[in-house]
Amino acid sequence: MIPENAQSLPKRVKAAWLVVDISALLIVFVIGLIVNLVFKLDWSGLVAIGINGLFGIVMLAIIGDAVLIPYHYRFYKYVVNGSAVSIYKGFIWRRSETIPLNRIQNVDTRQGPIFGFFHLQNLAIVTAAHAFKIEGINEDVAQYLRDQLIAAARQAREVDTDD
Structure with a gap:
């Protein structure tokens, strides 16, 4: 149980967390794009599907973290x-x-x-x-x-x- 006298974080931390998540999402997207361009991966190869699937899962995890920012803020x-x-x-x-x-x-x-x-x-x-x-x-x-x-x-x- 969280005590009544517990201190909350400042509201602008939500914006900071969102910027961190957007930055991470952009970095993962750019790295995925570069990997696809350098190795000329097409969607027909099993390795290409696996690599792109991995990038997709990481991007979904980052988006999920961004969606949960209000939850994290409220209970931190x-x-x-x-x-x-x-x-x-x-x-x-x-x-x-x-x-x-x-x-x-x-x-x-x-x-x-x-x-x-x-x-x-x-x-x-x-x-x-x-x-x-x-x-x-x-x-x-x-x-x-x-x-x-x-x-x-x-x-x-x-x-x-x-x-």
């Missing part, structure tokens, strides 16, 4: 409290990740060209065992959370070692 939330960071994703296929502050080893912000255009960043939270990501948050919120999580992780470690 996060909560930062005094002891942990929780990330919630999905409704049909629910996934919740909780990262105790005293386990955090590193916090990074990442921004590609598309997210940079929309002034969004990804916040990567790294523990000894896993890496977690809060995807597509405002640049200022990402920097604030990064600093807050680093300070909270240091404080949580100091409290654990004071015993």
Whole structure:
């Protein structure tokens, strides 16, 4: 169950995700076109049908991801409290990740060209065992959370070692 105080992503992340999907779709289409032109594939050969079928499946998967953007947005939330960071994703296929502050080893912000255009960043939270990501948050919120999580992780470690 997603708590009431969970933070949603900014609405413009939907546009950024759509641009990412459209870019991926165009890249796959161009690569498929180039492969067909270079190898002069025609639809009569079994290999050509297989290769073009593979490109078609990849393109359908990208289109499916684009169609599901409103679903991803609605159920992608996060909560930062005094002891942990929780990330919630999905409704049909629910996934919740909780990262105790005293386990955090590193916090990074990442921004590609598309997210940079929309002034969004990804916040990567790294523990000894896993890496977690809060995807597509405002640049200022990402920097604030990064600093807050680093300070909270240091404080949580100091409290654990004071015993």
